[in-house]
Amino acid sequence: MGFVVTMITVLIAFVLIAGVVFRFMSETESKEAEILCQNSVVLRAATSVSLGSLEDVKAAPILCKTIDQKIKGNKNEVKKELADMMARCWWMFNEGRTPNLLSSLPGLGGKNKGFVCYTAIVEESKDFKGSDSITDFDVFLRDKSYPKMKNTTYLQYIQYRSGGPGRITMILPQEGNSGVIKPNRAFEIAFIEKKSDSNAWISTVLMGGGAVVGVAGAIVLALPTGGTSLIAVGAVIGGVALAGTGGVIEYQKLFEERDVNTIMVLDMSNNEIVNEFHKNVFMGDIASE
């Protein structure tokens, strides 16, 4: 009898301890992956060699991989988690200081216009139910301080406070005039690299006959097949979404003119956009390519 009790106690203890250890390992793995990625990017920048006409030869590999995360909590916690991921993604890519980090990478099959740092699944919770929406994520990024940098908001951090010039673009489902974050949705948080020449990726899909209506310093992308209206939140991206031309809002500029390094948040509910996005942006483990 005593033996059975002991065994049960040991098994329960094992399950509890294993759970804690696995969780710890998982979190540690994410942190390690972030640090490894950032270090490899910095090393690649530092060891870049210009030799005569051979400009900017980068020898050190980038060792980044897409990190999968789940987010659960109330609205503020979800906003903070997403904002932190955006800031860390910016940090991992040397805060936009180094040009041509990704474009010079071989073996990515053309998917070197950007890198998906995180996929985040926002789970439903008792404080953030299925019918709830976060409508003011742009305000959060503009007003809330980034804890790792004194007197600096998330938006300031990415735009100019540290490193090169940057901007934020979010392509989110639309409610009223706002782009919203809803539970039970998956998001990708990516670093899109600056490239001065025009590049017509993604926009061709967005053009595909769909009504394109801009709203809210922003762009609503009402796709014919996707069914989901997506909005690019312009409050944060500034002039991009605010621009318009030729009868339609100039959303192409959002995607074509990668003239500023960008942290992009993409709601993954529209397959058409996501597929096009993945044709151009690398996702997974770069080192294994």
Place this chain on the structure above:
Amino acid sequence: MAVNKLVYYIIPLIVLGLIAWWQFGFGGLFENLKGGVKGVIEMAPNVSIGAEEELATEPTIPREHEEAINNLVETIEKMVTSPKKNCFLNYKLLGKNYGTNSGMPSLGEGGTTISFQLKGDKTEMLIAGGAGGKQEVTRLRKEIAGFKPCVIAGSNEITKNFFNRYLGQGQILGDNYKPVSIINIFYDTDGDNGNAIRVPEFGNEPVNDEGDNFEDEGWLFKAEDGSICFFPTNKVMSADDDGLVYGNINQINTKVGVVGSGLDYCYTWTE
């Protein structure tokens, strides 16, 4: 003995001197060596280690743009607080000649964007500039209480009704302004280059398919319900869904404040 010692030292010194002259003298070996090394250096590729870094500065816009925007905001605020309705006010800075027909200076390609977005009973103004004109200039963000944006455009009927009432025979017909929730103003290069006004909720057209369509000369109109309207313009028609033609905007210039014209200022400087 002493002479021997002297020769013993002097001869090597002379030889050393000769060697030094041969090596370092004018056109000597050392010069040749220098020239040779210099040539090698010039031929060698320029080697540098470490990627060039790009560092950001706080996003900003030109001072002239900022002054014009500040005056636009002040003008809107005066109109909002004024008890008058169906009246006009001009936001163009006095004495400024921007070389355009717009009340704003040329906002520049990849330059400044002004966006108004209605949020409940106030309107938020966001300014974009900085790198590529795509960064938010957070310092200039402003909320204007009581400001409901509208345009004199959106349908033939609206613009013609406005024209008839204020620039034509003075007939009061139907609606003569269109309330909107978002207005964006920036420099457009698609079609006619120039400052452009966009109303995203209009979709492909009206207004949004016109280039250089913000030839408003700085005029704003306060409508019956207190909305403050911008004037999109068109290049051809007197008054259609894209707005008034520039010539009619000029009529506002000459008529506002003139007794009997029916066009009143929303605010006078004696108030």
